[in-house]
Amino acid sequence: MAYTTIFLGGLAWTAALTLGSFIIGAILGAPLLAARTNRLALVRVPTLIAIQIIRAIPPILWLFIIFFGVGMSYFPISPFIAALCGLGLIAGANMAEIYRGALNAVHTGQWEACAALDLGRWSTMKDIVAPQALRVAIPTTASYLIGLMKETAVASTIGVAELAYQGNQLSQLTYRGLEIFAIVGLFYILLSLPVAWLSRKADAALRSKVAR
Template identity: 55%
Template sequence: MTFDTALYILAGLPTTIALTGLALLFGAIVGFPLMLAAQSTFAPVRLLTVGIISFVRSVPPILWLFLIFFGLGSGLITLSAFWAAVVAFGLIAAVNMAEIYRGGMVAIHHGQYEAATALNFSTYRLYRDILIPQMLRVSIPSAATYAIGLMKDSAIASTIGVAELAFRGNQISLQTYRGLEVYAVVGLLYILLSLPIAALSREAERHLRAKVSR
């Protein structure tokens, strides 16, 4: 593999990082109110939210990508391939993060709620000081695992022309007929991207565990 070829593949790295980061950020923000709605005591809201989460998770990511890019992006809204991918993966990330948050919330002992009620905590203080820190601590390992999976799934965006790592690797492979070498390099780059995510999740979990224990 030549130096120019390696640089061409590496040029897709910012796109992969941006696509993964934006989709995960959207999912992390939207997933929380989705989780709250899925646990609502108002049955219609709860059932509707649970139905939406189940529906979105049941449809393959590549189909959402095609629906948004070739559906919305071809008539109703003008979307580039990159932003169509961000919307598609952000939608998927939102419902998956909602489930991750729900798992973290369920793991909190019910006695925490009773203690907060006995101390006359407001709902805001209950979530800010007790529930959210513990929920995040429990959720971080699962969220990090999902972030790594989301980064790998971002390769699907190459099917609509997003010039990320897999797209550029495929182009070089078609031009040089050296698929094994090229895809090995692309795979190595995905591994190198995964390592910092795992390390950051461990550090964040350690920090939150220390904060909760104080």
């Protein structure tokens, strides 16, 4: 029973970190996309460079920079908040690229047809382009969300008591590492299954609406 409580506590931290980082990334990705696709090179190029740098640096290094670098050198920051900031920043850069890829997948003829019908930019985006782009983005976003959930394991290196951290603590306490980490792996699988199922349901629903 005690081990179950420990695992459930780690599961809660993993879910909170995954969801929080994803929400930050989904929100941050929108202005990054706007800057990334801006016609002004002065805005577009620095944003592109920033996105590439964010994505190139390993997640664990971002967590070290924020927690040990910023947190210990300038102002205190909790391990969870440091992990949330680091993974949220990475998620923002990745979501901006997912958004951009989805928009690019919509044929330019859609924009041209809307312009010919004299539809406003907002109506074009909301009623025509966005549903098609969203359908393209959903599978990629779901895959990224599952990957983000697995990336939260790096938060154990700065002391966040998520699944990997709890598994490591229990394996050292019980000397039953194989069993402990098999259970941890099972928890990760159980977390990913609802995401995959919801992705398929949302994709099917959007396909039916777009096809009409």
